[in-house]
């Protein structure tokens with residue numbers, strides 16, 4: 001059977017971040033609650049010119065450039081997001097123009113809360129398996145900006161960012177076990193974001209955690225059954241979890257190992273090797289919703305490099321509402337050197353620290369950003385130099401800094 005998996009990865013993050021210790025001081029909370037209790041050091045703050053399209057475009061352009069792939073090789077482009085910008089036009093359609101993808105490329109967007117990126121990745125892997133062309137390459141991007149009400153318990157778990165993955169039949173990073181997957185779904189109200197509302201609603205974060213863990217139980221059982229049916233073992237060397245905040249991954253690992261009869265102390269000891277390396281980037285960026293699991297995978301690969309080669313990695317994706325899936329892949333020999341060459345963490349090195357007052361000012365203008373007239377959003381010159389920026393709405397249409405086609409007359413003035 002053909003090898004299918006993740007060939008390359010690249011990230012995009014907003015230019016600004018907030019130290020959670022600064023936010024804790026402003027909210028009158030001990031910094032240790034956010035840093036140790038929740039497991040986050042910094043959260044990325046998207047400025048008005050950094051929407052989910054711009055972040056996706058910048059991650060996608062970077063993965064093509066760093067991997068040496070050409071836009072003409074991409075036969076499928078899927079974007080997973082829960083903070084898309086249009087009911088109709090997919091972010092994949094924006095990327096098609098911005099990247100110069102082939103007119104023969106299949107494009108669409110996937111949504112199911114934080115599961116959207118995984119829906120895209122699994123669709124891409126199955127698309128590769130279904131075709132008879134071993135040179136097919138898919139571009140899967142997960143891109144989101146996570147916002148909650150200022151002062152709410154969820155506020156320290158915001159974030160923003162995008163991950164772009166190339167999926168191919170000659171993967172240089174992770175060979176996926178395509179078709180061996182454990183899905184779990186339930187209709188629950190643990191998180192949602194109504195249309196025209198930029199802030200997500202977590203009615204009770206503790207209930208959301210319970211839904212995440214219940215889905216993990218269901219997905220794990222389904223995955224174990226799928227493995228046994230194919231004569232595969234169920235041992236995982238490492239596990240990457242969806243990371244709404246770092247502590248959730250620790251709770252998840254304890255929960256999964258408890259089902260195998262392993263107590264909390266032993267699970268925490270295993271966590272240090274099996275999970276902790278995956279939490280490096282999420283702890284610096286915050287919740288990136290659909291992209292979060294892939295920030296975790298990128299962290300594991302970059303932190304561990306040659307040490308993780310040949311190991312079997314579990315990937316647990318959870319999207320509120322809810323859909324979950326557990327699946328696995330094996331890190332390819334040589335991935336350590338390749339991930340080093342991809343320089344995935346470089347975008348984080350160029351960030352600037354915000355004050356809490358600056359962060360709150362961004363949040364105030366952010367509420368109106370989807371109706372901002374073209375010209376009213378003026379990104380700093382350095383932002384334009386870093387990549388695509390959102391510039392506002394002209395004649396009812398969102399305008400970006402690297403448009404290939406001129407703005408056409410629209411029906412609304």
Ligand SMILES: CC(C)(COP(=O)(O)OP(=O)(O)OC[C@H]1O[C@@H](n2cnc3c(N)ncnc32)[C@H](O)[C@@H]1OP(=O)(O)O)[C@@H](O)C(=O)NCCC(=O)NCCS
Nearest residue numbers: 030032033036037038153154157202205206208209212244
């Ligand atoms: C996670 C969340 C529920 C925490 O909010 P909260 O009710 O204010 O926080 P808690 O009082 O439960 O404290 C959080 C943790 O910090 C710990 N903590 C509190 N104060 C602390 C301190 N000073 N030092 C160290 N730890 C501290 C608590 O013991 C708790 O740890 P535990 O979870 O291991 O029990 C909230 O941030 C949230 O709703 N986040 C969004 C959740 C989400 O996105 N869920 C989606 C699942 S996909």
